[in-house]
Amino acid sequence: MTTEVTELTPADYPLSINRPELLRTPTGKALADITMAAVVSGEVTNDDLRVTPDTLVMQGRIAESMGRRQLGENCRRAAEMTAIPDEEVLAMYNALRPNASSAEQLEEIAARLEGTYSATTCAALVREAAQVYAARNLLAEED
Amino acid sequence: MTAVEPRSEASVRASKRTEVLEDRPVNLDGFVEEWPEKGLVAMESDFDPQPSVRVEDGRIVELDGRTRDQFDFMDTFIADHAIDVDTTEAAMATESVEIARMLVDPRTPRAEIVALGRGLTPAKILDVVKLMNVVEIMMGIQKTRSRRTPANQAHSTSAKDNPIQVAADAAEGAVRGFAELETTLGVVRYAPLVAIGLQVGGQVGRGGVLTQCALEEATELDLGMRGITAYAETISIYGTESVFVDGDDTPWSKAFLASAYASRGIKMRFTSGTGSEVQMGNAEGRSMLYLEIRCILMAKGAGVQGLQNGSISCIGVPGAVPGGIRAVAAENLVASWMDLECASGNDQSFSHSAMRRTSRLLPQMLPGTDFVCSGYSAVPNKDNMFAGSNLDTEDYDDWNTIQRDMQVDGGLRHVREDVILQVRNKAARALQAVFAELDLPAITDEEVEAATYANSSDDYPDRDVLADLEGARSVMERGITGLDLVKVLERSGFGDVAENYLQVLRQRVSGDLLQTAAIFTGDFVPLAAINDANDYAGPGTGYRLSGERWEELKKLRHVTSAENPEEEVV
Numbered sequence: 001m002t003t004e005v006t007e008l009t010p011a012d013y014p015l016s017i018n019r020p021e022l023l024r025t026p027t028g029k030a031l032a033d034i035t036m037a038a039v040v041s042g043e044v045t046n047d048d049l050r051v052t053p054d055t056l057v058m059q060g061r062i063a064e065s066m067g068r069r070q071l072g073e074n075c076r077r078a079a080e081m082t083a084i085p086d087e088e089v090l091a092m093y094n095a096l097r098p099n100a101s102s103a104e105q106l107e108e109i110a111a112r113l114e115g116t117y118s119a120t121t122c123a124a125l126v127r128e129a130a131q132v133y134a135a136r137n138l139l140a141e142e143d
Numbered sequence: 144m145t146a147v148e149p150r151s152e153a154s155v156r157a158s159k160r161t162e163v164l165e166d167r168p169v170n171l172d173g174f175v176e177e178w179p180e181k182g183l184v185a186m187e188s189d190f191d192p193q194p195s196v197r198v199e200d201g202r203i204v205e206l207d208g209r210t211r212d213q214f215d216f217m218d219t220f221i222a223d224h225a226i227d228v229d230t231t232e233a234a235m236a237t238e239s240v241e242i243a244r245m246l247v248d249p250r251t252p253r254a255e256i257v258a259l260g261r262g263l264t265p266a267k268i269l270d271v272v273k274l275m276n277v278v279e280i281m282m283g284i285q286k287t288r289s290r291r292t293p294a295n296q297a298h299s300t301s302a303k304d305n306p307i308q309v310a311a312d313a314a315e316g317a318v319r320g321f322a323e324l325e326t327t328l329g330v331v332r333y334a335p336l337v338a339i340g341l342q343v344g345g346q347v348g349r350g351g352v353l354t355q356c357a358l359e360e361a362t363e364l365d366l367g368m369r370g371i372t373a374y375a376e377t378i379s380i381y382g383t384e385s386v387f388v389d390g391d392d393t394p395w396s397k398a399f400l401a402s403a404y405a406s407r408g409i410k411m412r413f414t415s416g417t418g419s420e421v422q423m424g425n426a427e428g429r430s431m432l433y434l435e436i437r438c439i440l441m442a443k444g445a446g447v448q449g450l451q452n453g454s455i456s457c458i459g460v461p462g463a464v465p466g467g468i469r470a471v472a473a474e475n476l477v478a479s480w481m482d483l484e485c486a487s488g489n490d491q492s493f494s495h496s497a498m499r500r501t502s503r504l505l506p507q508m509l510p511g512t513d514f515v516c517s518g519y520s521a522v523p524n525k526d527n528m529f530a531g532s533n534l535d536t537e538d539y540d541d542w543n544t545i546q547r548d549m550q551v552d553g554g555l556r557h558v559r560e561d562v563i564l565q566v567r568n569k570a571a572r573a574l575q576a577v578f579a580e581l582d583l584p585a586i587t588d589e590e591v592e593a594a595t596y597a598n599s600s601d602d603y604p605d606r607d608v609l610a611d612l613e614g615a616r617s618v619m620e621r622g623i624t625g626l627d628l629v630k631v632l633e634r635s636g637f638g639d640v641a642e643n644y645l646q647v648l649r650q651r652v653s654g655d656l657l658q659t660a661a662i663f664t665g666d667f668v669p670l671a672a673i674n675d676a677n678d679y680a681g682p683g684t685g686y687r688l689s690g691e692r693w694e695e696l697k698k699l700r701h702v703t704s705a706e707n708p709e710e711e712v713v
Contacts, residue, residue: 013658014669015655017669031652036629039630048652050652059655066659066673070444081406090361097391128395
């Protein structure tokens with residue numbers, strides 16, 4: 001997904017001020033293109049006001065360079081999730097609640113994350129949950 | 144549970160002094176003896192586990208006396224996600240007293256103690272902070288809080304869910320200095336209109352204010368995704384597996400949710416606090432602080448940037464037991480030490496005593512935290528839909544005076560009356576324009592006038608609630624987004640408000656607000672624990688209240704002029 005992410009250090013933060021040239025909206029616009037005029041003309045839409053996977057990976061690297069390993073991992077999962085529609089993200093979250101899904105249902109979600117969205121770290125989190133839920137009796141009752 | 148000698152009503156004659164003391168507000172507060180077997184104990188319990196860790200093949204196989212086959216899901220999540228496997232055995236071998244001294248000693252850099260902390264288990268962290276008195280805990284907070292510059296957060300709500308009131312109070316809160324504003328509802332269906340009121344009002348007072356609306360997890364995320372709110376906070380986590388499940392979540396569902404917010408560029412923190420497990424009836428015989436430390440490590444393991452803790456809505460529980468308020472300060476210390484943004488409580492009201500309310504806030508206000516209050520009530524407490532706060536609008540002048548007395552920055556400032564009236568009026572007019580443009584139930588000029596001069600919801604004309612709820616429904620149905628609100632504000636003559644709002648939305652593209660403890664300056668410069676990392680290293684270092692900001696905080700409502708004692712400084 002991310003092929004060439006520049007080496008970043010804490011000195012690059014905030015990216016919006018120090019490295020705006022690295023930032024793009026999901027439709028390829030630069031940060032400087034998000035102006036009131038462009039909003040009024042309809043050139044900038046709600047789809048532009050989102051973070052891209054590349055930007056999340058960059059922020060994750062900055063976090064890791066500050067010693068924040070887990071925040072970096074969260075950014076990586078988030079980068080994968082940018083591809084998933086809002087409703088489906090919410091549905092997956094609800095499926096991860098206790099006693100909400102069977103082992104098979106969680107595996108289906110993991111497979112979909114991996115197959116449809118190339119979200120391998122997210123899929124790993126779901127599979128890990130499925131294992132723990134099985135051990136702690138938190139899977140949905142099978143019909 | 145305790146053998147209390149019943150108070151005899153008639154027979155015993157009390158002294159006049161006792162009568163005076165009986166009438167003091169503090170005696171309306173509830174106090175209770177400890178009951179460690181049930182977890183009704185702040186932080187010193189024989190029933191808490193002893194620290195231990197064992198690593199095999201790069202995996203933690205024993206944690207605080209339990210082997211992996213005995214782990215509950217909190218142990219598993221903490222062992223697999225929070226604790227640094229490579230350093231844990233060395234870190235755990237360090238004497239607790241040595242670690243406690245490092246937390247206090249300014250010559251030990253923050254980075255060193257944070258790195259050591261990455262290898263510690265919950266019981267070990269508890270063992271360390273148990274050695275610290277409240278002043279040492281404050282020393283630790285001063286050094287370990289993540290952002291250099293302290294800030295503050297407000298509640299802006301209405302007992303009648305009146306969006307005009309919320310907008311006007313948000314504008315006043317913003318101009319007084321709050322970096323974040325939070326609302327919630329009496330009637331949940333009102334949420335879209337109140338969240339819009341908060342967002343529009345918050346952008347009037349000054350630039351750079353972030354807003355959120357506390358709701359059920361899925362709805363809160365929905366409003367965030369639409370750009371009607373800017374961050375989220377009420378993502379609750381708990382220290383025992385049973386209570387976590389009662390809350391209909393697990394560490395994995397919450398970790399997934401954390402990534403979902405980040406994937407939309409939305410700032411988010413979790414919420415936890417001492418007392419929640421015993422209040423929800425399943426502390427599993429552990430002390431409140433031990434369970435809270437498990438929450439802090441769970442949050443860290445999930446990779447969420449920060450945590451709101453400091454008991455929050457359960458403050459009555461630690462507030463009732465011996466050493467409870469010390470434990471609340473200790474949980475803020477641990478969150479900071481674990482390198483999380485800490486929005487440090489001083490939130491829900493817990494005492495009738497003005498002295499107790501003040502003493503409860505000093506351990507956060509004096510050292511400074513990322514958000515001294517995670518909910519200072521920017522409305523009178525009777526309008527506070529988070530069940531009241533330790534501080535409310537009546538305390539503004541006291542707060543400003545304490546800042547000036549102690550030369551500490553609690554994130555607020557005194558603002559002249561004409562400025563306050565101007566921003567309140569403008570917020571109400573801006574919301575009036577938004578409602579008109581979106582064909583929502585009209586806001587009358589009478590309501591705008593009321594908002595300008597109001598104190599509480601009693602000072603506003605009543606709204607047609609059914610019509611408002613219909614309007615709220617249509618906001619969601621029509622799929623109105625933050626960008627729609629920006630356009631409406633722009634074309635109805637509130638260009639500066641629209642610009643501020645657009646700046647907030649634009650930040651999602653950069654992801655800058657996802658970093659630890661990120662807030663905006665008034666000029667939309669993100670300040671996080673990266674470009675504004677806490678560099679406290681003893682006297683003369685770290686954040687010092689000086690220069691322009693100190694001059695600002697010297698101002699109060701009434702300060703006598705040195706040149707002319709007949710005049711007051713304005």
